[in-house]
Amino acid sequence: MGKVTGPRHGSMGYWPRKRAKRQYAKINAWPESKDSKLLSFAGYKVGMTHAILTDNRKNSTTKGDEINFPVTIIECPPIKIAGINLYVKDAYGSKIKSCVLGKCDKELGKKICLPKKVDEKKIEDLKTENYSDVRVLVYTQPKLTGIGQKKPELFEVAIGGTSVEEKLNYAKGILGKEVLVSDVFSEGDQLDTHVITIxxxxxxxxxxxxxxxxxxxxxxxxxxxxxxxxxxxxxxxxxxxxxxxxxxYHQRLEFNKKLLKIGEKGDEINPIEGFKRYGVVKNTYLLVKGSVGGPTKRIIRFKKALRPNKKYNYEAPQIQSLNLRVAKDVKD
Structure with missing residues (x-):
């Protein structure tokens, strides 16, 4: 007989418990932002370690002391903008009315059929009339990492802004170009992580x-x-x-993960032998407080917090040390 305190096991919020359709998550809900920039980014999970931080929480009993926190390392090579999606809204919701592709790398041809020529005139003639929203198609560049993958992931990302015209102008400006993670996030931000679990x-x-x-x-x-x-x-x-x-192998979402650091040089954290089951970090990396779902080498999608903690301290704490054997220290 079931107990009052535990009448059943297994949450019905995660039903059906079947395999995800693809290896990277889909984002359905986006936060609102007045800044004209992307609201999401993606990276590859390297692994976990722990860091010694100076506690800067206002009401913490250990404020000002050096404390130990687990951190997750995510490698974030630049993403590229493949195209622009234009939406219209009717009684049944939003639907894609038009899609325009820009100049893309040949590796994306492994994922979709690329046009032989880019219609520059069609891109310039895009107007916001009759459109309710503008989003961009982006693809990753796993060839820049050491995970041995060439085929990129392709997904849609929303754009912040106060008007549709502002979003469209921003999308035109970055079409076919690279976007860095530092252009989207800054140290101390709150993130929502979307992953496919192990x-x-x-x-x-x-x-x-x-x-x-x-x-x-x-x-x-x-x-x-x-x-x-x-x-x-x-x-x-x-x-x-x-x-x-x-x-x-289910899709899961975690709210309000703290971004501790955006590192530009992977050599700062690389052990001599590389990270276990991953290798060497070659690009910009993130240090995220706590654990993030999924195995190593899996792509992690993260966005600006949808329902951020109002009592959150947006100032990133000072990192005193990481539990890593940095190559330059060992050689010395």
């Missing part, structure tokens, strides 16, 4: 839902649900019952 394959109900292992004298099974629910006849079982199935 896949664990087909697992039983104890690992998948955390149901209790039954007693020694239980019949039929020990590592399973105690009841199959009110409808378990006629070859039917209710979907709410904890059963074995796919575990992991």
């Amino acid at each position: 896949g664990k394959g087909f697992q039983g109900p104890v690992k998948r839902f955390g149901v209790k292992i039954r007693g020694r004298k239980s019949e039929k099974t020990k590592r399973g649900p105690g009841s199959l629910g009110p409808w378990c006849g006629q070859q039917h079982i209710m979907y709410r019952v904890a059963h074995a199935g796919q575990t992991g």
